[in-house]
Structures are given as structure tokens and as C-alpha cells.
Amino acid sequence: MTSPVMKVNDLVVEYTSSQGTIRAVNGLDLSIAEGEVYALLGENGAGKTSTVEVLEGHRSRVGGQVEVLGIDPSAGGPRRRELRDQIGIVLQTSGIESEITPREALTLFGAVYRNPYSLSDVVERVGLGDFVDQRVGSLSGGQRRRLDLAVAVIGRPRVLFLDEPTTGFDPSARRNAWELIRSLHADGTTILLTTHYLEEAEFLADQVGVISRGEMLVEGPPRELQQVHGRSVMSVEIAGAGSSSDVEASVAAVLDGISSTLAWQGARLLITTEETTKVLERITRWALSTGTDLSEWSIEHPSLEQVFLELNAGIDREGGDD
Amino acid sequence: MTEARQFPPSLPLLIRQAGHQLRLFVRVPVAVFFTIALPFVVLFIINATSSDRLIRDPNGEWPVDAFVCVAIAAFTAVSATFTNLANMVPIRREEGVLQRWRSTPLPVWVFVGGHVLAAVVIAVASVVVMLAVGVALYGVSVPLSSIPALVVTVVVATTAFAAMGMAVAALVPTASAASGVANAIVLPMALISNVFIPTESPPIALDIAANLLPLRPFVDAVQAPLHPTDPTTVPQWGALGVIVLWGVAGFACAVRTFRWNAAPGGSTRRRRVAHQSG
Numbered sequence: 001m002t003s004p005v006m007k008v009n010d011l012v013v014e015y016t017s018s019q020g021t022i023r024a025v026n027g028l029d030l031s032i033a034e035g036e037v038y039a040l041l042g043e044n045g046a047g048k049t050s051t052v053e054v055l056e057g058h059r060s061r062v063g064g065q066v067e068v069l070g071i072d073p074s075a076g077g078p079r080r081r082e083l084r085d086q087i088g089i090v091l092q093t094s095g096i097e098s099e100i101t102p103r104e105a106l107t108l109f110g111a112v113y114r115n116p117y118s119l120s121d122v123v124e125r126v127g128l129g130d131f132v133d134q135r136v137g138s139l140s141g142g143q144r145r146r147l148d149l150a151v152a153v154i155g156r157p158r159v160l161f162l163d164e165p166t167t168g169f170d171p172s173a174r175r176n177a178w179e180l181i182r183s184l185h186a187d188g189t190t191i192l193l194t195t196h197y198l199e200e201a202e203f204l205a206d207q208v209g210v211i212s213r214g215e216m217l218v219e220g221p222p223r224e225l226q227q228v229h230g231r232s233v234m235s236v237e238i239a240g241a242g243s244s245s246d247v248e249a250s251v252a253a254v255l256d257g258i259s260s261t262l263a264w265q266g267a268r269l270l271i272t273t274e275e276t277t278k279v280l281e282r283i284t285r286w287a288l289s290t291g292t293d294l295s296e297w298s299i300e301h302p303s304l305e306q307v308f309l310e311l312n313a314g315i316d317r318e319g320g321d322d
Numbered sequence: 323m324t325e326a327r328q329f330p331p332s333l334p335l336l337i338r339q340a341g342h343q344l345r346l347f348v349r350v351p352v353a354v355f356f357t358i359a360l361p362f363v364v365l366f367i368i369n370a371t372s373s374d375r376l377i378r379d380p381n382g383e384w385p386v387d388a389f390v391c392v393a394i395a396a397f398t399a400v401s402a403t404f405t406n407l408a409n410m411v412p413i414r415r416e417e418g419v420l421q422r423w424r425s426t427p428l429p430v431w432v433f434v435g436g437h438v439l440a441a442v443v444i445a446v447a448s449v450v451v452m453l454a455v456g457v458a459l460y461g462v463s464v465p466l467s468s469i470p471a472l473v474v475t476v477v478v479a480t481t482a483f484a485a486m487g488m489a490v491a492a493l494v495p496t497a498s499a500a501s502g503v504a505n506a507i508v509l510p511m512a513l514i515s516n517v518f519i520p521t522e523s524p525p526i527a528l529d530i531a532a533n534l535l536p537l538r539p540f541v542d543a544v545q546a547p548l549h550p551t552d553p554t555t556v557p558q559w560g561a562l563g564v565i566v567l568w569g570v571a572g573f574a575c576a577v578r579t580f581r582w583n584a585a586p587g588g589s590t591r592r593r594r595v596a597h598q599s600g
Binding site: 084089096104109111112114115 | 329335342414422424426582
């Protein structure tokens with residue numbers, strides 16, 4: 001294991017408004033290893049953006065320890081400059097004047113880093129060639145987001161922050177952005193990504209963290225989360241076993257003690273469960289002993305989206321007290 | 323390796339930032355119009371409609387068109403620095419430009435210094451053009467011996483006015499409000515500072531106020547080396563002192579209250595809320 005590039009311990013972020021103090025992040029822990037793509041997921045207001053802004057050095061915190069590349073992002077002076085030189089940030093707003101061209105913007109931004117990529121390198125990788133000499137004000141939304149990405153990577157960052165990088169992209173632009181992120185990943189760039197698109201996290205991330213109400217709910221590789229927290233849906237056609245309600249009653253009795261739900265879809269019985277192996281074993285035994293014919297077996301693993309929705313639904317059920 | 327490399331030196335970065343601001347300035351027609359073109363329009367109208375009278379001041383007499391031309395040259399320098407920065411910086415803040423630069427290793431002083439340097443360059447250029455028009459059309463004379471005092475006056479004062487503009491940009495939360503506040507400060511001040519109309523025998527309170535505010539001392543300090551009968555060759559240190567005090571106050575205020583993010587009520591922020599996440 002490499003040592004973490006980003007470390008967050010017990011982070012607390014609060015906002016003061018006319019309605020009082022709101023705690024946006026409440027004791028969050030996070031650790032991201034070098035070269036990892038980490039996706040932070042959560043519903044609106046969960047604390048994703050607040051957490052990322054603290055890591056970027058754009059927001060102050062009430063408590064906790066935070067380090068990015070060994071430097072506290074709230075540091076000032078030379079340490080701040082040192083850190084800024086090695087991180088790239090894609091903000092939700094573009095922040096590039098509409099009166100200049102992408103070429104001018106990239107030349108201007110590239111000049112402030114110690115070891116920037118060359119202009120032609122970035123133009124080619126991000127695919128700005130068609131509009132590099134057009135005014136930013138005349139670019140489409142997708143072209144502008146590509147420029148944002150280009151400006152964020154021009155300094156050859158070791159750590160890249162992507163706050164909803166593909167919001168508003170059409171599917172092919174999204175695919176292109178994913179390819180770019182993958183190529184940066186292949187170069188060893190550590191990437192922290194927030195996104196609303198679960199398939200984006202599934203496609204890109206080595207690690208996923210789901211946060212809710214300012215706390216880390218679960219964390220792990222996407223596949224592991226799907227296996228541990230998701231409920232698979234098994235479906236099977238059952239022939240010659242009497243009426244469907246009789247079958248359902250027998251299956252329910254056989255599955256006694258295993259957490260599962262049953263539903264019919266035409267002639268197929270759908271069994272939603274986390275314990276697929278046990279369900280398979282019990283139902284096979286039941287079918288053999290009763291002479292029932294089982295056909296068309298299938299098992300579908302949950303998508304990250306289903307995991308996410310179930311986790312958040314669980315939190316909502318438990319969290320009725322506040 | 324990155325560790326082996328030095329950061330790029332600050333002076334070229336400063337010049338590049340100032341160059342960027344100048345490029346933006348010439349590409350925003352409305353900024354060029356209000357800063358450069360409008361004062362000329364005002365000058366031509368005032369001088370076309372005023373009689374050929376003389377303005378008396380403690381050092382002698384001025385033809386009114388030369389007096390107004392020099393006063394408006396000073397006013398143009400203020401609008402290129404104070405008004406321009408107070409207007410543009412909050413707009414760039416709401417566009418996220420300040421936040422974007424804050425994310426880079428560019429030192430803050432270079433970023434702010436680039437804005438100030440560009441504004442001072444625009445101010446100096448507009449004073450030069452305005453005085454050239456004055457020499458050509460309105461009998462303004464610029465003695466060679468007065469030029470050093472004039473240069474010191476314009477550079478020091480416009481830097482101070484730039485700092486005051488940054489203070490307004492820092493204090494006023496939104497771009498739409500900042501533009502109004504800047505004009506609400508400058509226009510009444512111009513009316514009591516001999517800019518559009520030479521004020522002869524004003525109420526004593528207004529006269530005192532005008533001398534304590536920075537614009538009248540600036541107009542006086544620009545007029546002194548260009549006086550038709552008795553031009554000075556040294557800067558008006560007393561007047562410059564008043565302006566510098568205002569500049570220092572503006573600088574302190576800007577440093578203490580400067581914000582990089584759009585205020586929660588800002589127009590850009592409101593647009594963002596639609597897809598804001600956490």
C-alpha cells in the first residue's frame with residue numbers, strides 16, 4: 001500500500017445562516033491512496049461539496065485534521081503555493097472570462113505552474129482542437145466544460161478534484177471525459193470525484209464513499225459495495241407446483257430465517273436477497289424433494305445505483321428523529 | 323521532477339496578468355466606452371456650451387475650456403481605476419474567475435497587482451490622450467519641466483484610487499450593487515470637485531468636504547503643473563498626501579474584507595443552485 005495522498009480525520013464543517021448554524025459535515029473520515037480514483041457519492045446536501053471544498057482549500061473547517069500531499073489545505077504562504085502547484089480543480093462554475101479564447105486561457109494559466117503540460121499536449125488530450133481559437137463566450141456548454149478540465153490539468157497536477165465533471169454532458173461527451181479521466185489515472189494522477197451519476201462512479205472509481213448527512217455511510221471498491229450492501233434479484237420459473245399462492249407459501253416456508261422478499265413477474269418468481277447461495281441451496285432442495293421443475297434461473301447483481309438508493313432509503317427510515 | 327524546478331519569477335507573471343487585464347479591457351466595448359469615450363463626449367459638450375470666460379484660482383487665471391479639459395483628464399484617470407475596478411472585480415467574482423485563480427499557485431499579490439497595474443496603465447494612457455486633445459483643441463500647454471511632477475501625481479494617485487476601487491469591490495456583495503455604489507460615490511464627488519463645472523464660491527461645508535475627499539485634491543494636483551500662467555514643477559505633496567491616505571485606507575479595507583467567492587445572494591450563485599450538490 002502506498003501512503004495516503006489525502007487524509008481527513010473527524011472533519012467538521014458548519015455554515016452559519018440567518019436560520020442558525022447548520023452542520024454540513026459531521027466527523028467525516030477519509031483516506032485516499034496515491035493514484036486512486038475515489039468517487040464521493042451522496043444526495044444533495046449530504047456534505048460532498050463541503051468536504052471537497054475543504055480539501056481544495058476553498059472552505060474553512062470547524063474541526064478535524066486534513067492533509068493533501070502532506071500539506072494542510074488551509075495553510076498560507078509558500079506551503080499554499082506549493083500545494084496549489086500540485087493540484088488541479090474543476091469547479092462547478094467555469095471561471096474563465098468569455099472575452100478570451102481557450103488558447104489564451106491555457107497560455108495564461110500554464111504560465112503560473114512550475115512544470116506545466118505544453119499547450120498542444122493539453123489541446124490534443126482534452127480535444128479542444130476545433131475551438132481553441134474561438135472566444136469562450138461562443139462555446140457550447142460541453143466545450144466549456146472541456147476547457148475547464150483542460151485548465152485544471154494544465155499544471156500537471158498530482159491530485160485532481162472533479163466536482164460533478166460531466167453534469168450537462170451528452171452521452172458521447174461523457175464517454176470522452178471518462179476516457180480522459182482514465183488516461184490521467186493511467187498516468188498516476190490521484191483523482192477525487194463527486195458525481196450524481198452512479199454509472200460514472202462504477203466506471204471510473206477504484207474506491208467509492210457514500211456520505212449522508214455529513215457522515216461516511218459506507219466505503220469500498222464499487223464491486224464490494226454491490227456485493228456487501230446490495231440485494232441481488234434471483235428469478236426462476238417454477239412449473240407443475242400448483243397455484244402461485246401455494247408455491248409462494250412453500251418457498252416462503254423453505255426460506256424461513258433468510259432475509260428475502262418474494263414477488264411474481266408473470267410465471268417467474270423474483271426473490272430479492274443478500275444471501276443468494278443459501279437461497280439457491282434451500283430452493284434446490286425443496287424442488288428435488290417435491291419433484292418441482294425449476295427452469296430459467298437467473299441472478300442479477302445490483303447496480304451501484306440500487307445500492308445507493310437502498311442505503312439512503314435506510315438512512316431516511318432511521319433518521320426520522322431529526 | 324517538479325521539486326527541482328523553481329516557480330516562475332513574479333515580475334513576468336505580473337506583467338502577463340496586467341496584459342491579460344488590458345486585453346479584456348479592450349474586448350469589453352462597454353468598459354472602453356464608459357472609461358474613455360464618455361469623458362470625451364462630456365468634455366466636448368461642456369466646452370461647446372460654455373462661454374469664453376476665465377476661471378480665477380489662487381495662482382491666476384485659466385481659460386475655462388483648458389481648465390475643464392485638465393479636470394476631466396483627472397476624472398478619466400479615476401474612472402479608469404476606481405470605477406473600473408469597483409465595477410469589474412465583482413462581476414469577475416460572480417463569474418467564478420477569482421475563485422478559479424485562487425485555485426492556482428499564482429500569488430495573490432500578483433493577481434491583484436495585475437488588476438491595479440492594468441488600471442493604472444489605462445489611466446495614464448487616457449490622461450495622455452485627453453491632454454493631447456487639450457493641447458490640440460483647448461489651448462492646454464504641457465511644459466517639459468512639469469512632466470515629472472505630472473507623472474508622479476498621476477501614478478501615485480491612480481494607484482491609490484485603484485486601491486479604493488478594490489475596497490468597494492470587497493465591501494459590496496454583488497456586481498449589480500457594486501456598479502451603483504461606485505457611481506454613487508464618484509458622480510456627487512465630481513460635482514463638488516471642479517470636474518464638470520468649476521465651483522466658484524461654494525458653501526463652506528461643501529468646500530471642506532471636497533478638500534477632504536480624494537477627487538478634488540487630485541484635480542488640483544493635476545492642474546497645478548499645467549497651470550497656464552504659473553505651472554509648478556514639483557508635485558502638490560499636501561494634496562497627494564490626502565489621496566494616499568485614502569488609498570491606504572482603501573488598501574487596508576480591501577485586504578481585510580476581500581472575498582473570492584460570490585455572495586450567497588449573487589446572481590451567478592442563484593443560477594448555480596439548480597445543480598448544486600452538497
